[in-house]
Amino acid sequence: MNKVPLTVNGAERLREELHRLKTVDRPWVIGAIAEARAHGDLSENAEYDAAKERQGFIEGRIQEIEGKLSNAQIIDPKLLDADGRCVFGATVEMEDQDSGDTVTYQIVGEDEADIKTGKISVNSPVARALIGKYAGDIAQVQAPGGIREYEIIDIRYE
Template sequence: MSKTPLTLRGAEQLRVELHRLKTVDRPNVIAAIAEARSYGDLSENAEYDAAKERQGFIEGRIAEIESKLARAQIIDPALLDAEGRCVFGATVDVEDQDSGEQATYQIVGEDEADIKAGKISINSPIARALIGKFVGDIAQVQAPGGLREYELLDVRYE
């Protein structure tokens, strides 16, 4: 079983979701199933079918989160000392060499990725190109529109 990198914040978000699923969603769906059963004939009971489907989703998500947390290698970016090298958990400032546009990204686990929040997956093409680079280095990224080049302007561990 391979370890999956996850930031401290990402692990906490998964724990919060797991707690909600177990303490709020699971009891609610059990109550909904009990109520639907009280309506009688289960063969034509849409409420029962919907509640059972929801229960399956909740139980599947609980199992998925528990598995991810069991496999997680939790990394606190604030404790990293990669000597200026771009690594998992680092926050980087980059500049597109063609357009001159600058962007800030944090390299995170797949479950944490949210491009609108500036969090990119470790498995994304740009993150893979940036890993191991230092400030001033150029990362070449094969994008759908062709080869793009990004200069690494800053690396922070926060």
């Protein structure tokens, strides 16, 4: 399987979720299953069915996270020798050439992407247009409404 890029923060969040699933959620659902079993007939026991379904979700998520972490290539942007280029993990401040609006994005892995917190996937059209560019360059992004141009104002490795 191919290595999946993750920032240090993204890997830490996955480890925290995995720890919570194993130490809190899994024991809780096992207790819920035991309690539902104590109610007797399992064929018409909605609590038992719900607890088993929840257990399946938790176990699936644990396997998914373990797989992602085992295939992760953890990248610390602070340690990169990017020579001022826009690379994975970089935080890019840019200005929309049409509207003049300034936006800041960090380029992260697929699992870390969250537009609300300014994190965009390395596979997104914006990130693909930014990779390899320097401050002062213009990045052209193919958007649904046509090509948008952004001037890169600053690139930081935080």
